[in-house]
Amino acid sequence: MRKRLFPCVFLLAATLLCVALPSTSYPLSSAIPTEFTVSPDGTATVRVSVVSSVGYVRDCRIDTRDDGLYLTFYSTYGLNNPNGARDTFTISLPAECDRIFTYGGGHSYYPVYQKHTEAEEWQQV
Numbered sequence: 702m703r704k705r706l707f708p709c710v711f712l713l714a715a716t717l718l719c720v721a722l723p724s725t726s727y728p729l730s731s732a733i734p735t736e737f738t739v740s741p742d743g744t745a746t747v748r749v750s751v752v753s754s755v756g757y758v759r760d761c762r763i764d765t766r767d768d769g770l771y772l773t774f775y776s777t778y779g780l781n782n783p784n785g786a787r788d789t790f791t792i793s794l795p796a797e798c799d800r801i802f803t804y805g806g807g808h809s810y811y812p813v814y815q816k817h818t819e820a821e822e823w824q825q826v
């Protein structure tokens with residue numbers, strides 16, 4: 702009985718892994734920044750929400766380019782797993798940065814915040 706049970710359990714676990722792994726840790730196009738607070742020390746706190754009914758944010762990748770910061774938020778492991786989920790991220794703002802973009806799907810980014818140089822304050826686009 703044990704000789705038959707082990708291969709069945711192994712096959713079931715391997716099948717579940719093959720289904721679950723491709724659906725994990727992908728860039729979320731449905732994650733949007735909802736709050737943005739800038740500290741005097743040059744860091745910003747970004748609070749993120751997911752607008753779709755499925756998904757949690759696990760990580761944020763920040764790319765610095767000539768025209769601003771590009772934020773890409775990644776899903777948690779699993780289909781709708783809250784383990785390891787975060788909704789607040791602290792990012793470092795370079796002095797020359799005046800725009801922040803977020804991932805919108807299809808390898809495109811759209812602006813979410815812009816710094817007005819004369820007032821030295823950030824506003825949502």
